[in-house]
Amino acid sequence: MFLWQYLTLLLLTTVQICKAEECAEFTDLKLAHAIIGTSIRVRLLLYTKENATCGTLLSHSNLSAHPQFLLTRPTTFIVHGYRPSGSPPIWINPVRELLLERADLNVIVVDWNHGAANVNYMKAVENTRKTAANLTAFIQKMKNNGASLSSIHMIGVSLGAHISGFVGANFNGTIGRITALDPAGPLFTGKSEKDRLDLTDAQFVDALHTDIDALGFREPLGHIDFYANGGxxxxxxxxxxxxxGSYFKCDHQRSVLLFIDSLNRTCSSRAFPCDSYKDFLDGKCLKCDQFGSLGCPVFGYNVTQWKDILQKLGQTKTYFSTTAQSPFCKTNYMLEVMIWNKEERWGYLTVKLHGNGKEAVATIDHKESMFRKFTETKLLAQFDQDIQSVEKMSLKFSTNSVCEPKRKLRVLRARLTRLDGNEKRLCRYDVLLAENKEVIFKPLPCEDNNF
Structure with a gap:
């Protein structure tokens, strides 16, 4: 009996080892490879719901060799960017896993680490064209075997965004969607549309910018361009x-982390069409009438809900702000303040919401605001948490002045309107704010007819 159990265990272990050996992994290179330089080699790793954690290395020439690769499914390609250290991107697995949780897809990780791992950035840029040619040939075979180009989604990070654009251009913009996560700027800025990603490369192109002053691309590239924290x-x-190293890559890499938040439904970041981030923070762009009942677009995976409208608009720049860590989204309100001081007041406001044992804070301090008697001052209040049921609210007025005497802000009305579509309103009337003193109160129903 013992011998039989031992043989069974040995057989199971052998099977598991064989299965593990069958799983294709992303190429793991070292800094030494990047210093020497790598030549282009493109590997396509397939993941589906049936093999969500075990990649299958796809043949470029024989698609029928992989029965789990169903061309009736939508296909999403994940295309990484420059890899100066040669190591696999840490975000590849979370993105792939979350995509498969969302839908029944073919998820193909495009491993061009041989070609991207090179301390010579110009050589990696040169290899983007070769990678795009390889992917174009593969997608053409997919099309020849019955796949719909409209069902293809390419998610490109940094250089991967432009690779996706080159592929899309090769199919005259007929692939379904390109999502560009902080598209690379160096050696692409100032280039013509044929030499970089642009909105004609797919039926729908959405782009996120997080590092426009260094590694990212500054100008809009898609039907909708999101600028997180101004980019x-x-x-x-x-x-x-x-x-x-974090100093150089943190802003650039944040684009992928924000997209992961949108995939795992951690939270939703509403973005507001605006001419500049300054105007957005100043509360000048808080309406989205052009989007009808949908309201302002939400950044990330689900932005396709606004696809038809955005295609008609042509190109839309939007802005949103985030917190410092996941969940990154903020909850946006419009704060309208009317005072009855005889003289103007200049200063900053901090608003807090309390409910369900939580506290959400919005500090409006990007610039000094002006408050004038019987004149409504409109401000954007961005809270670091979403409190659905507000039990208490507080206001604090400050001037940050050391030498000036302490001021008071006599608030006739403070009205807080939620900006996520439901327009929930909270009000308070006749509040005296002594400088740097927090005043806590219970918000009241808004009596709009009185003002």
Whole structure:
């Protein structure tokens, strides 16, 4: 009996080892490879719901060799960017796993680490065209075997965004969607549309910008372009070179982390069409009438809900702000303040919402705001948490002045309107704010007819 159990265990172990050996892994290179330089080699790793954690290395010439590769399914390609260290991107697995949780897809990880791993960035840029040619030939075979180009979604990160654009251009913009996560700027900025990603490369192109002052592309590229925190200086990222490698890559890499948040439904970031991030923070762009009942677009995977409208608009720049860590989204309100001081007041406001044992804070301090008697001052209040049922609210007025005497802000009315579509309103009337003193109160129903 013992011998039989031993043989059974040995057989099971052998099967597991064989199965493990069958799983194709992303190429793991070292810094030494990047220093020497790598030649282009493109590997396509397939994942489906049936093999969500075990990649299958696809044949470029014989699609029928992989029965689990069903061309009736939509197909999403994940295309990474420059890899100066040669290591696999840490975000590849989370993105792939979350995509498969969302839908019944073919998820293909495009492994061009041989070609992207090179300390010579110009050589990696040169290899983007070769990678795109390889993918174009593969997708053409998919099409020849019955796949619909409209059902193809390419998610490109940094250089991968332009690779996706080159592929899309090769099919005259007939592939379904390209999502560009902080498309690379160096050696692409100032190039014509044929030499970079642009909105004609797919039926729908959405782009996120997080590092436009360094590694990313500054100008809009898609039907909709999202600029997180204005596209520069992401919260929580280091500001000095003494932080090491993170100083160079944190802002750039934040684009993928924000997209992961949108995939796992951690939260939703509403984005507002605007001419500039400054105007957005100033509360000048808080309406989205052009999108009808849908309201302002939500960044990320589900932005296709706005696809038809955005295609008609042509090109739309939008802005949103985030927190420093996941969940990254903020909850946006419009704060309208009317005072009855005789003289103008200049300063900053901090608003807090309390409910269900949580506290959400919005500090409106990007610039000094002006408050004038019987005149409504409109401000954007962005809270770091979403509190659905508000039990208490507080306001604090400050001037940040050391030498000036302490001021008071006599608030006739403060009205807080939620901007996520439901327009929930909270009001408070006749509140005296002594400088730097937080006043806590229970919000009241808004008596709009009185003002």
């Amino acid at each position: 520069t200086d992401q919260p929580g990222c280091p500001r000095t070179i003494f932080s090491g």
